[in-house]
Amino acid sequence: MQIFQSNTKIVTADTIPSLSLYRSAPALEVRLDDFELFAIDRLRVLKGISDALSRGRKPEEMQKLVSELWRVNMRHWNPSEVINKDIISHFVLRLVYCRTDDLRKWFLSMETTLFRYRFRLESPDAQRMLMSEFNLSYKVLSNAELENVKDKLSQVARSISQPLPTSDTIFFKVPFEEVPELVASRRVFLRKGYAYVAMNQVVSLVVTQFRSHLSKALVLTNRKWTSSIQEQEKGRLTPIVEALSTMYLGPDYSQPKEFAEISIKDIDQVANSSFPLCMRHLFGKLREDHHLKHGGRMQLGLFLKGVGLKLDDALSFWKAEFSQKVGSERFDKEYAYSIRHNYGKEGKRTDYTPYSCQKIIASTPSVGDHHGCPYRHFSEENLRAALGKMGVGGRSMDEVLDKVRNRHYQLSIFNEDMAKLPFDRRGMLHFL
């Protein structure tokens, strides 16, 4: 595989755990066909993960799904080639997904998730080996020290329904910076800057390392790609690479030409007939309060942009509402900028795309906020009322609420909103 700056390390199947850390590109030759086919197979895995994540799958379900996706897509007729296929496909996709911020973010997130669930399948010995490969040689907590904090560790364990630590539970004492996800969800005990990480939590440590390595590598690859590879491979790899990145990500709604425009005069009608619930709610609140907080302005504003509201129309639409509350002068001074910014006319001039469902579901609306996903952030009672207002009732209401209880937020949208949409407006559910 001459296109990569390859290191000397050659991977052999039997010396390491089946999981690769992808620290260096393989020194292998690859047939052009395989180059593309392997990448597509891996994309199927990543895409499957992406779908599952946006449906709010629980960790146990993810574990099963990832193993299954991997088994189905990543096999090879020649068993000794399996590891190579893994590595090659990973590096090909790095090329594909290194080229913009959004692509990098998606790839990073999916590869990290994939890595996480594959790591959990490894034996404890293999896990320790992978840790040392990352130079994660953390001190195991001594018995004396363990005794000292045992009460607190038990408290944490109970708070996340994990088995209580015993004298032979292994704990690592690591700087809290290295386990951000455990800190964020309060799944570790913290003292004086150190997190007490149990053996069954080390996956977080390793994943953090994996993520930061990959993140840096993607930026480097991008630099290399734009500075040399893209030009050198113009006739061979470049077309494949460029085609691959759009292949599985669905249509690109940042291109407004796909849509009929939407104009201010029929915006109310369209909102009532076709907006998904979260946007309908924001839209209603805006009409009611003549104001939305930042999160709401972003979520609705970018959505309106996505469905074809032109910048000038957007400005007059928001101004008509906001000026009733804050006056038109303050609107011009404080709010107009960010609307132009969303349309790529200010600041770094990025043409922003609408928020994805995943992002909306993951948001954390607080006092006075109206953004977020109603299926997730509303109480059952409020959701019932909102759906009722939309004309959903009876059995289909129950079905939705059922899905919500099982945290399939996106499916709820699928069912309820999709069914009501006239076909030509289905693009409004851009995130599905």
Place this chain on the structure above:
Amino acid sequence: MDSLPAISPKRAKGQVAGSSNLSFFRVDFGNMTKEEGFGDGRDDMLIDGDHGKSITDGFSPEYLKAYYGMLFPHAEIFKWMSYGNDGKHPACDHSYFGRREFSFTLDNDIYLRFQSFNNAAELENSIKEKCPFKIDIGPVYSVDPAKRHAYAQAGDNVFTPVERELIFDIDMSDYDDVRYCCSGADVCIDCWPLMTIAIKVMDTALRDDFGFNHILWVYSGRRGVHCWVCDGRARRLTNEQRAAVADYFRVYKGNENSNKMVSLTGLPLHPLLVRSYADVLRGFFEEKLLCTQKLLSNEERFQKILDLIPNEDIAAELQSRWQENRRSSISKEDVNAIRWEQLKHLVKSAKQKAPEVRQCVEEIVFSYTYPRLDMEVSKHMNHLLKAPFCIHPKTGRVCIPIDPENCDDFDPSAVPTLSELLEELNSSRADVNDEFNRTSLGRSVKFFRTSFLEPLLKSCKEEMESAYNAKLQQSKNSLSW
């Protein structure tokens, strides 16, 4: 300046310009129209001259100019922002201060972002000259932020934030659904304890859990507090790590669309929450807020709390009891306290039959007391935050540091205002050299210096020293090869 003439409102309107010993206070004629447009109501007061030589309440660009000229602790702010890099030690990074973004908000909401200064004098001169209504502090960037356009051409994100204090912003208006004394931008002595709680909970956790030592709490000038965590380790956190720290504190999730404001999982609580509840929240709730906010005094208020009980029978029983009770309330004891005891008692005795209520007392207390952070401020390195010792333009109050050890005694209405300070300057003896000691700001600056700045700089120096020695050692080792 050896003698200080009284600063009269009349002079402030224009006569001062000719007065040679008032250079700090000269009116910039280019700004006259704006000044006259400022605070219409007060202009009338100025003209009728009733106030003679005293300084009128509030805020004006002239007062601000005097404040920046004589009271604002420029040197301390510079020292702080330099983190020891302004010294002579060979490990000092002399570009450090110059890569810090300052942002000025001028009269008429003109924002000047990406200001940077190479030394203390530049910073001080610029502040005095521009007389910003607000000074914000941003991150330290990889390159001088004033020259960011020159680097933008090179592509590849050369211009990027590399260091920033870990900051928290807690704003009283986020508590509007749990306080009844004021709303929005107003605060009073009855709701301020909510901020005291936030300081106590956060300060303890930042020190004990995260091991930070150099933490500065600042009154935001109106309705909230800011927190600056300045340890080297805190300044170097990535965005992801910042978000993790902020999330560690997050309990509050709700808004008006979801009934629950706080969601405890039903499992035993994490040590952070156990400690916060036992040491701070419960006490403040039962001994202060319950009665001062009259949380259970009328139907609308107690209904809101009853809604948080996940068992309808219990809620209904309390409701009917309290509705009757209203008519025959003869006890001397506070009705809120009585009802709270009844609620707790009933919930406790129902725990066997209705396990879902097990945590609902805690959940209520958390809902009404636990700190509510503006998460976005903490999550990203490039968020701006108002500098300490600024003057809040609406209240005229100085953003003074709050001592977390004595935060119970902090009273926002006793914070010195711009006009009070100038009054003090005018009436103090002219031969006192140290301007700080002539006003009530002196105590705050002294606190900033001795309790925050000196320990911080000492540890910066140690950190620098040990990093330097390690580097020396390394290069020695490589030489010996």
